[in-house]
Amino acid sequence: MLKTILIGSVGSSKVFLEEMIKLNFPVQMVFSLDEKFSEGVSGYEPIHKVAEKNGLPFKKFHKINRQENIDIIKEIGPDYIFVIGLSQMIPKEIIDLAKVGVVGFHPTPLPKFRGRAALVWQILLGIHDSKCTLFLINEGMDSGDILAQEPYTISDTDYVEDVRMKLQKAIVKLADKVLGQILDGTVNPIKQNENEATYLLVRRPEDGRIDWNKPIKEIHCLIRATSHPYPGAFGMYDGNYKIIVWKADILKNDKYIGIPGQVCKVTDEYFDVLCVDGILRVYDFENMDNVKIVVGHKLK
Secondary structure (H helix, E strand, C coil): CCCEEEEECEHHHHHHHHHHHHCCCCCCEEEEECHHHCCCCCCECCCHHHHHHCCCCEEEECCCCCHHHHHHHHHHCCCEEEEECCCCCCCHHHHCCCCCEEEEEECCCCCCCEECCHHHHHHHCCCCEEEEEEEECCCCCCCCCEEEEEEEECCCCCCHHHHHHHHHHHHHHHHHHHHHHHHHCCCCCECCCHHHCCEECCCCHHHHECCCCCCHHHHHHHHHHHCCCCCCEEEEECCCEEEEEEEEEEECCCCCCCCCCEEEEECCCCEEEEECCEEEEEEEEEECCCCCCCCCCEEC
């Protein structure tokens, strides 16, 4: 009998688990990141609730590499371990416990864009046609053999949450394809071409600070890429007070003369910021210090 384990913590983990259940795919254990340790995990999902609802064994965890988790995996003796939507590194000790392999998920067309913050980086880079990948995890960074890929698109108006929704639809198709191949024994792993590999480096919350001297399309792109559920693009009002910009529109400027970053209009619904080549209308934002926004003052 096929034995499998799923480890996950976010929306893609939930979608994948739901598809496993839908296909009656055998799952002996679900490892779900405990809510207590979910702070800072963008798009967290308590997948143990899905497991519990469907009568599947589950265990909440903090660090998957702790001995208590390794012991459970060892006792199950899985053929496959699926690691879907987890930012923690999987140690060799766990990789070696899977009789066939450990399957990972990455939202890019590997070997291109290995690494961190893949959705954010793809929006920032202006990528339109992308693919997500299921692959066999090894000790490298997203470098294992590819099992299958599924395309999805990113438009110039998509916020990162829009892309996440598109990605989840692609995950369903990808899961159907690969889980079906596992069940009928037709899986055909393909080695990645190392010469085509590129790497995305880690992004931190401070990287969302807006440079108001950049073209307005670049500013808008940063806002779209780092919006919910990520930390957000931001400016420092009067240099001291943080304002996070969740959503904004680009407007033509034929009226205001000033310095990039200056507030040029304020209403109850939005405020406008002067940019080098247009006006940014900010209509969804978080005023962290509840400071009064006044025309003529600057965001830096």
